[in-house]
Amino acid sequence: MQLLLIEGQPGSGKTTFVEKICGSLADRNAKFVLNDEYRQDTAIFGDLWEDNTVQSSATQELLLTAWRKYIFDNQDDNAIHIFDNSLMNHIQYLMAITTPEEEVMQFFSRIAAVFEQTDARMVFLDGDSEIVIKRVDAARKNGWGERVAAMLEGFPYQQQRNRKGKSGMAKFFSDSQALKRKTLEYWAFPLLKVDITEGHWPEYEARILSGFILPWARTASITGSIEFSQTS
Numbered sequence: 001m002q003l004l005l006i007e008g009q010p011g012s013g014k015t016t017f018v019e020k021i022c023g024s025l026a027d028r029n030a031k032f033v034l035n036d037e038y039r040q041d042t043a044i045f046g047d048l049w050e051d052n053t054v055q056s057s058a059t060q061e062l063l064l065t066a067w068r069k070y071i072f073d074n075q076d077d078n079a080i081h082i083f084d085n086s087l088m089n090h091i092q093y094l095m096a097i098t099t100p101e102e103e104v105m106q107f108f109s110r111i112a113a114v115f116e117q118t119d120a121r122m123v124f125l126d127g128d129s130e131i132v133i134k135r136v137d138a139a140r141k142n143g144w145g146e147r148v149a150a151m152l153e154g155f156p157y158q159q160q161r162n163r164k165g166k167s168g169m170a171k172f173f174s175d176s177q178a179l180k181r182k183t184l185e186y187w188a189f190p191l192l193k194v195d196i197t198e199g200h201w202p203e204y205e206a207r208i209l210s211g212f213i214l215p216w217a218r219t220a221s222i223t224g225s226i227e228f229s230q231t232s
Contacts, residue, residue, distance in 0.1 A: 001071065002080040003118040004213070007088040007180070008125030009173050010148070011136025012196050013204070017125075018084045020205055021213060030217050031079040040086055044070060048093045052155045056099040060107045063090050067114050075117060080217060087111060088124070091183055092176040096155040101179065108183040121190035121216065123208055126181070127197040129174035135199060137166065145169065190216070 006021070008014050018034065025032045041047040045066050048059070074081060087108075094104050137145035149169040152158050163171055184191065192212045194204055 001075050001077050001118045002216075003071075003115060003120040004080055004082045005087055005120070005122040006082065006084050006125075007122060008085070008196070009127070009129055009132060009177055011132045011139070012125035012127060013201055014085050014125060016201070017123075017205055017208070018082060021082065021209065024209055024214060025080065025217060028214070028217070033074075033077075033079050033081045035081065035083045035086070037085055037089075040083070045086070045090070048090070049151065052097065054097060056094060056097050056103065059094065059097070060099075060103070064107070064110055064114070067111055071114060071117055087122075088180045088183075091180055095176050095179055096152070096157045096172075098156045098160065101182070104179065105183060105186065109186040112186050112188060115189065121192075121212075122187060123192045123194065123212065124180070124184065125194050125196045125204075126177065127195055129177050130170050131197055133166075133170045133173050 004021075006014050006018050015036070018036070022032060022034055035044060045063060070081075090111075091104060091108060094107065099107075133145075145166045149164070149166050152169055152172050153164055157175075158164075158168055158172060161168075161171075163169075184193075190212075192208060194208065196204060
């Protein structure tokens, strides 16, 4: 089983890029399974963000069980299983319900141990959260920023810091990106980190596809870690 995680903050281009990945794989007659956010929320992990009162320990066990079940059920499948915003979304949620950082790290390492049963790799779309969040809010023009800010205000992490509105939302995502970077210390599989602050999507997408995903899809031969930014 090949497992591909596409991770990043809102506005980092995850979903659009996943569509391009699926198109490229389909063009090559490669077998893949897409687990988008809707399928994850309804069939695999449940919609975490509907509840801001849960106990962290129970949530961690539920998520760990769901990951184990998915990998067990698909361990003999020769398809590439693609997850759009999954593991790092779980990290972000645990932060939102004020899980101590040490516990978050332990949770991540436990999940990573489960992934040892797969050929796993991750694309992590990083960047300056203040810039990225402002950009996506301006681009969507549908009240996205107000809705997300209001939702986050219901979580204890924001309440303890008295954060409100879009400025509080940007600080939340900046904090969560910093925490996600720390968890990557426990990621022992191929990893591609991409700084998307400047938003040059065609260049990012072409380099990720040609240098990291498509060669692996054909030969599963890529190992190690790669990092690039717009200036590299």
